[in-house]
Amino acid sequence: MARIGVFVCECGSNISEKIDIAQLIKHVSTAPGVVVAEPYRLMCSPDGRSYLEERIKKEKLTHIVVAACSPREHQQTFMKVCERAGINPYLMQLVNIREQCAWVTMDPNEATEKATRMVKAAIARVRHQAPLQRREIAVTPDVLVVGGGVAGIEASLTLAGPRRKVWLVERSAGLGGSVNSFPRTYPDMQDPRVGLGSRIAQLKANPSIEILTESQLEQVLGFFGNFQVRIRSTREAGQARELKVGAVLLATGAKLYDPAKIRGYGYGQVDNVLTSMEFEVMSDGDGVRLSDGSMPTSVAIIHCVGREVKGYCSGICCMHALKHSTYLKQRWPNIRTVHLYSDLCVPGKANQAFLENDVRAGTELIRAAGIRVAKGEQNINIDFVREDGAPDRLGVDMVILAPAVEPHADATELAGIADIALDKEGFFARHHEILGSSSSSREGVFVAGCAQGPKDIPETVMQAQAAAGMILASLVPGKKMEIETMTSHIIESYCQGCKTCISVCPFGAITFDERRKVAVVNEVICRGCGNCSAACPSGAAVIKHSTYDQIYQEIVEAVK
C-alpha cells in the first residue's frame, strides 16, 4: 500500500505570496494514498532537508511529492534526501509550483487552483513510478588515435602510459603521413625524416601503444568516457575489431587542391608543370630533372593556386615555396628561381629572415595576377599582369604550383562516422575558435593537425599535444561516471522486429537480435531521448520513468 507524503515549500515568500498554501494542502490531502500533507518554509535549506528526512522515516512514507521550485534547481537535492531516508530516489516527484505557477500567474485564485491540479497530477504520477537503480561505470582511459602522421604520432606518445592504452589507426601501410615525402623542412633545411624515424621507433617500442596500419575507423558509438568503436582492416577483407575507448582523436591530415581544375595553370597539359608535393618527391636525392632528363635552367613557383576558389589562405604554401627556391639555389646556384605570388605570407620569428636569405641568393619575387601557363616554343611561357598593370611574360623550363590545402575527399565520410561537424571550408570544425580549438563538436572526439585546418609541423605538434592534454586532464584512470538511468527498454513480446526504432535512434543504441527477431536497447549508450518510444507503433519501446501509465495518469488528473 502506497504511503504518499506531500510537502509544499513556501520558498520564503516566493510561493506563499501567490499561492494559498493552506488551501492547497487541504485539497491534496484527500487524494488517494496521501497520508501526510504539510507545508515547510524553505525545503531546500539544511533544516528543511533534515525535516523531510525525519518525516519520511517517522511516517514510513513510500512515495514523496515535493511542491517547490524547478527540478533544474533541486531535483538532485531531494533525490539525495530520499536516499538518506532509505527510499528509492525515483519514487519522488518534484512539482514546480514556483517558476511554472506562482511566478507566472497573476491572480492568486487561479494560481492556487493551478497548483492544486499540478500537485494532484504529481500524486497520481508518483503512484505509478518504479524504483530505479543509478548506475556508474568506470570511464575507459584508453584512446583511439586515427591517423599515423605527425599529429597522430605525437599525440600517441604524449597519451600512452601504463594506465592508458592508445590504439593508433592508420589507413596506409606505414606511419609518418605527409612528412614522409619531405626531404627537407624550413627554416633549417634539414631532413625531418630522421627525427620522424626516431619518433616512430619510440612509438613502436612503447608497450602501451598498439599500431593498426591498413585499417580504418568504421563506427563510433557511445559517449565521452565510454565509446565503442569499430576498426576494419583493409588488408584482410571483413576483419573488424571492436574497441572500448574513452576518447577519439582524429588526426587524418589534408591534401592539396587539384590544380588540374584550373585550366590556366597548365597542370596535366603542359610538360614539366608540377605540384609542390610532386617537386618534394622529385627533389629527394636531388633528382630534379625535366621530363627529357635534362636539368632545368629556370624554375617558376606559382603561389595561391586555387586560393580564390577555396576562399581562404592556407598559410603554409608561401613558406614551402620559398623552401623550394632556397633548396634550388643552395644546390644549383645558377638556376634562375622566380616566384609569382599574389600576397606573401611569412609570419613567425624565423620566416622573414628565411625569405630575405633566399632573395639575397638571387631568387626573384614578382607580384602577379591573371597567370596563364602554356607551352612555348622553347620551354614554358607564363603570361601574367604585373603589379603596375602591364602584361608580361616569363619563359621557364619548369613550373612548380603551390596549391591550396584542402580536406581529404573522404573527410565528410569520416565526420559522418564520428558524428562531428565540419566547418564551412570542409575541415573538422572546432568546438570553439578560441577555447576549444582541439575539440570537435562532439564531446570526447578531438581533432589535431591539418585535418582541422592547414598548419605547419610545429603547429601540428602543438595541437596534437593540446588535444592530448585535454584528454589527460579529463579521462583520469579510475574515474567513474554515472550513466543514464531513464533509458529505453523494448518489451520482447510486443516487438514485431520492424526496425523502425533502430532507424530513428540518434545514438545508435538499438541493435537487432537476429535469432529472436526483436530490437534490443544498449542501456549504456541509450540517452533516454524517447524517439524509439514515440516511433514504435506497438508500444514495445518504453522509457523508464516516463511510462505510459505515469504520463497518462498525470494528464488525466491534471485535466479533471
Place this chain on the structure above:
Amino acid sequence: MVHLLRMALEKGLLDAVMVPMRVPAGDGFAHMLTREVALVEQAWPIPPVISVQSGKAVANLTRRGKGAIRVGVVMRPCEMRATLELAKLEQVHLENLTLISMDCPGALALRDFSKSPANEISKFERALNEWEERDIRPICQVCDHSNMVSGDLHLGILGKQEDSFPLIANSAKGEALMSALGFDQATETATWEREADKVTERRSLARQSWKVDLKARIEGPDRLLGILSNCINCHNCMRVCPVCYCRQCYFDSEKVKHPADDYLEQAKRKGALRFPPDMLLFHIGRMTHIGLTCVSCGACEDACPASIPISQMFALAADDAQKAFDYVPGRSMRDPQPLVVYKEKEFEEDETHG
C-alpha cells in the same frame, strides 16, 4: 498466367507458387502454396474477391526470414504494394520470392459474393471482359493504381494483342525468369500503356469526385460519428489489414483499458458514455499509425460486419497524408517510409510563428 507458372515449375525455375485458387470445399478463394502442376492448372490468378490480402499471406510465409525454396506469388497490384511496404518493415523477406502482378479490373464485395457465388462470378467475368466499374467494390472503382508495376513481373492484360499479353519485367529477377522461360521482353508496350493510362485516368477522375462526396458525408465530428455509429469495436478491420503488423495492437492492449472510476468520471462529465468507449479513438489512432502505408486494398471494408465504408474513409485520409510526404506506398523498395526520413526543413508553410 497459369501457363507461365506451369512452365516455371516444370523447368525448375520456381520451386513452388502461391496463387489464388478455389478452395476444395465450398465456394471461397484463397492463396494456395503448392508445387503440384495439376493444381496450378486450376488456379484463378485474378479471383473475383480478395479473401485474405496476400500481403498478409506472404508475411505469414516469410516474416522470420526467406525460405529455402523459390516461390512465385501471384497478386493484385494493391496486394503487391502492401507486400513491399511489409518488406520495408521487415515483415516480409523478398529474397526468394518472385512477385507477379497483373492489371486489376477490381474485386467484388466479399459479402455479396458469399451470398450468391455463381451470380457474382458471372458479374466478375463481365467486369474482367469489359473492364468497367459497375459491379466492383466502391474502393476499386476509384483505384488509380490498378495497373501499377512494382514487383518482379507484371502481366499487362489491357495490352492484349490477339492472344497474347505483354509481360513486363520490373527487376533483374523478373528479367532472368522471363528469358529463362523463353519469353521475349515485351517489345510493344505502347498499346498496354495507352489502355492502362485510359483506365487510370477514368478512375482518377472518379476518385476526385468520390473524395468530394465522401468528405461531405463524413466531415466534422457529428457526421464522422454518424457514419461510424454501427461500429461494434470488433477490430476486424485492423485484423485483416495487411499493413497492420503489430503483434499486439495498441488498441487491444492494457493501455486502453482504464479503471472503472475513470469511465464513471467521463460518463459524469459527458452526461452519457457509449460502451465500449474510445471507438472513434481506435479508428483515428489506427489512421495515424498506418495512414502513410495504407494501400486502399479494401480488406477492412470487406471484413466489417457493420458495413461501414471504412476503407473509403481511410483512403480519403491516407491520400492527402501520403501526398503531403510525396509518398506512394508500395511503388518501390527504394522509397523509404516517411517516418524514418529526417528533413531539417519540412512543412514550413504549416509552422506557426511568434
